[in-house]
Amino acid sequence: MQGLWKKFGEQIAVNGIDLTLPAGRFIGLVGPNGAGKTTTLSMVTGLLRPDSGLVEIGGHDVWQDPVAVKSRIGVLPEGLRLFERLSGRELLGYIGRLRGLPGTEVDKRAGQLLDVLDLAGARNKLVVDYSTGMRKKIGLAAALLHNPEILFLDEPFEGVDPVSAQTIRGVLERYTASGATVIFSSHVMELVESLCDWVAVIAAGRIRADGPLAEVRGAAPSLQDAFLELVGARGRGASANLDWLGGGGTR
Numbered sequence: 001m002q003g004l005w006k007k008f009g010e011q012i013a014v015n016g017i018d019l020t021l022p023a024g025r026f027i028g029l030v031g032p033n034g035a036g037k038t039t040t041l042s043m044v045t046g047l048l049r050p051d052s053g054l055v056e057i058g059g060h061d062v063w064q065d066p067v068a069v070k071s072r073i074g075v076l077p078e079g080l081r082l083f084e085r086l087s088g089r090e091l092l093g094y095i096g097r098l099r100g101l102p103g104t105e106v107d108k109r110a111g112q113l114l115d116v117l118d119l120a121g122a123r124n125k126l127v128v129d130y131s132t133g134m135r136k137k138i139g140l141a142a143a144l145l146h147n148p149e150i151l152f153l154d155e156p157f158e159g160v161d162p163v164s165a166q167t168i169r170g171v172l173e174r175y176t177a178s179g180a181t182v183i184f185s186s187h188v189m190e191l192v193e194s195l196c197d198w199v200a201v202i203a204a205g206r207i208r209a210d211g212p213l214a215e216v217r218g219a220a221p222s223l224q225d226a227f228l229e230l231v232g233a234r235g236r237g238a239s240a241n242l243d244w245l246g247g248g249g250t251r
């Protein structure tokens with residue numbers, strides 16, 4: 001990413017991001033609410049046109065050469081829109097065929113993904129009736145079906161219970177172990193710390209730090225501490241302005 005920039009009205013969402021991410025890593029894009037994570041990922045994956053700047057994936061310009069890029073990446077966007085009136089199995093069958101895979105291969109991969117993601121029992125249920133966690137999992141299956149080189153995930157664990165989170169985690173670890181790249185956004189530091197080997201910290205539309213996890217954490221006891229320091233949130237409390245709240249205050 002070079003000089004990536006996006007403004008919504010008066011709001012600068014992404015304020016000149018220069019960032020090179022290595023292949024074959026498990027990468028976490030972390031930042032507070034409103035930092036610009038979704039806007040950045042949307043621009044990087046060809047879902048939102050930047051106001052200015054350049055994004056290249058594997059040497060291909062995302063906006064000049066979208067087909068080459070989109071065949072190499074899988075994306076689980078925020079607020080994923082799915083074809084609600086298809087069953088999970090039909091959805092994967094449809095997406096696999098859109099990706100140009102042969103029907104028999106699509107059916108084989110779809111069956112395996114549904115099994116591994118604990119969705120086999122719900123394969124004939126309509127997506128509209130899926131829970132939040134099930135939607136994340138079917139979205140992940142759809143993003144993995146064509147075996148992309150790079151997987152982009154926007155908050156993949158949000159609203160997901162610990163059992164499903166463990167399942168998703170297992171699939172992602174298996175995927176990166178074979179040399180593929182995962183880039184995911186999150187504000188859950190413990191998760192990023194336990195999964196990622198490379199981190200980029202974003203705040204107010206700018207990159208505050210990036211590099212191997214140990215380097216970004218530095219001397220701080222945890223990534224959470226390093227993060228609070230980097231985004232300037234250390235010591236910021238709510239107590240001073242909420243003196244009316246709780247047992248001792250006026251009702």
Ligand SMILES: Nc1ncnc2c1ncn2[C@@H]1O[C@H](COP(=O)(O)OP(=O)(O)OP(=O)(O)O)[C@@H](O)[C@H]1O
Pocket residue numbers: 008009011012013031032033034035036037038039040187
């Ligand atoms: N379509 C839009 N129209 C107007 N403002 C927007 C739009 N999308 C994002 N923004 C603004 O841009 C800024 C960055 O938003 P973004 O969704 O990229 O942050 P985020 O880091 O993903 O946040 P969160 O962790 O809360 O999802 C915010 O101030 C947000 O209000």
